[in-house]
Amino acid sequence: MTVLLRTEGVHKSFGGVQALDACTVQIDEGTVAGLIGPNGSGKTTLFNVITGYAKADAGQVYLSDRRITNSAPDKVFALGIGRTFQLTRIFPSLTVMENMLVPCRGTRAADRKRAMEQLEFVGIAGYHAAPAGSLSYGQRKLLELAYVLVADPAIILLDEPAGGVNLSLVNQIAGRIRELNAAGKTFLIVEHNMEFVMGLCDQVTVLDSGTVVAAGPPAMVRTDRRVLDAYLGEDIGDDPDPGERT
């Protein structure tokens, strides 16, 4: 299997906080990959470094064999990495269709047709003329997915697609991801909803304090001692100096 996206030894700090520490991950082409870890473990920072929203202090990012480290977000997008955001970034006063046309700067009939097809695919075509701000939170997530799809990226990064979304829409989003994956699309998904991640992903990478502590199939990751330690925290015990225990 070929590696589509990989990071090598990425470091990123904000002030004194080391958000990513020698972070090395790889995503195989054609897989649905999950990226999990406790709050503050660096998941969104890794997304930001990959997509050019944050600059790596050190380390590299590769798409296929092309080095894309610290490329600007629009360039990364044009190279084939689409992403959504944890808190949806839509233009609330533009219509759903107008939102769709922003990333491709489209005005041609063909762009509208393609945009409408994607809206139909995610199931919100009926709202194409409505202001995007009138959509529910879950529908906004579907809109983000639809406009990422217009660009037909090689890999799609989804930041908490199921967060704050009701169960029937969560299932709808999962169903769309499965269909797209069956057609060959690669995904990297950050998500806290474990049933969603474990049920959907082929491979799961676990971050803790900016470092990969485990990677493998869901069943393996779920029973990994280091993963449990990451989520349950370190027992500081009655040791006089817990700082030495790390």
Next chain:
Amino acid sequence: MTGPDDSPAPATGAALGTGAGTTVRSVLKIEDLVAGYGGGDVLRGVSLDVAEGGITCVVGPNGAGKSTLMASVSGLLRPRLGSMLLEGENLVGRSPRQVLRLGVVQVPQNHSLFRDMTVKENVELGGYILSDRALTARRLAAVFDVFPQIAGWAGQKAGSLSGGQQRLVEFARALMLEPRLLMLDEPSMGLAPKVLRTVFDAIRQMNAAGTTILLVEQNARAGLRLSSHGVVMENGRVRLSGSGREVLDNPEIGALYLGGVP
């Protein structure tokens, strides 16, 4: 110990077993609480007791409802169903100010000191609803007895303290009202592992001085180890409860965090 499948649910009487055969009064008694924002329920029938004189620690994965539980108790969010009794007094429908006057004090997750004011001024502000200056002074002295280290920083600007030190000052500020119930929302958030011990020791100090504590904690192991009672929430419900040690040692806790529980 009660798990998801082996009901009975946590003690529903006025008293709560401690495992040592003695019974302890509960300061806060929550039953079948349903609460949420907008269209959905976040808490879906939560029942729990906070035993007087103990530390009750609530843990659980993201989205379990821990913060919603705190917001409900403190009056920031009005629950849709269920009851909350503080030593028999109804809390449902009370404003945050009323809840505070009843003696429930919360230390929020994010740092909340006035950085340009001194440590002493910040601590005194904890007593802003006290109208008696002499009482305020007596309380301040009592708080400095619990936290002698803070007395040494009294004249410094709060903004000059480290994150862990600021946390201690926030605790001290909360003690000014001699709370019947002190609620701590993820006090270890954002603190380096070394500082954790200081903060957890401070929680012990407050408890040893007689304060009943409801602790929500992201570091489940450290929080449960510290606590007399432990509760694991997941998806808006209480899934495990027992003594802190029992919950800590229950292998199901991992599955509740990482999925795989039916």
